[in-house]
Amino acid sequence: MSLIHEYTKELIATGILGILLIFLRIVATKLVRRYAKTNQTLEHRTNLVIKYMHLFINILVIIALIIIWGVQTKDITIALSSITTVVGVALFAQWSILSNITAGVILFFSFPFKIGDVIKIHDKDFPVMAEIEDIGAFHVFLKTSDGEIIIYPNNLLLQKGISILEKQFNDKEYVD
Incomplete structure (x- = not known):
């Protein structure tokens, strides 16, 4: 006591x-x-x-x-x-892991694109035009019009110029 x-x-x-x-x-x-x-x-x-x-x-x-x-x-x-x-x-x-997590949080709060948007990433060596399938803690999953899945690191999305394009792919419903 x-x-x-x-x-x-x-x-x-x-x-x-x-x-x-x-x-x-x-x-x-x-x-x-x-x-x-x-x-x-x-x-x-x-x-x-x-x-x-x-x-x-x-x-x-x-x-x-x-x-x-x-x-x-x-x-x-x-x-x-x-x-x-x-x-x-x-x-x-492992700085890239930490930078990807930080970039994932920044993408959540401040970037104007979301899942289902079609974006064009302005990269001189590897330009990409694809639909955002998913945004995870480390990567963004992109799907091209050919059906190719591209896994793009979050921190590179903050470093590259990005255009949000008009919807060019087939519409589908997104479910968690």
Whole structure:
């Protein structure tokens, strides 16, 4: 019983943080879903961005819990710098994965094309005119008029000029 009295403030703060975590996740989910609904984004793309948001919120809550339970700031700094160094070295080798995920989130929130649009990618070496079949975390799946499937990295879509063309392919219904 003395253990509960000794850590009353930390337990109360942890409870409040737990409630705040639930609230932030619900609010973030509703905001992303509202944004996706106004832009007519497919459900699985919306769920992917929601997962990214939840991961970010969870990391912030873990950091807050570490601070609440009295880990010294100096110790947190040392641990985070060590972890960041290891992760940084690992991600440097895999920078394209991180850039594709970031580009996928940017495509979700800011680009004017969506699944079903026919686009032309202005690439000097490999020009592409195709319909967007799917936009994933790492790649965009394009289908040419010949039926060829092209998997195009998200980060290249941010680097290349793109034209949105009039619908030239057969219409079909898109279902999640």
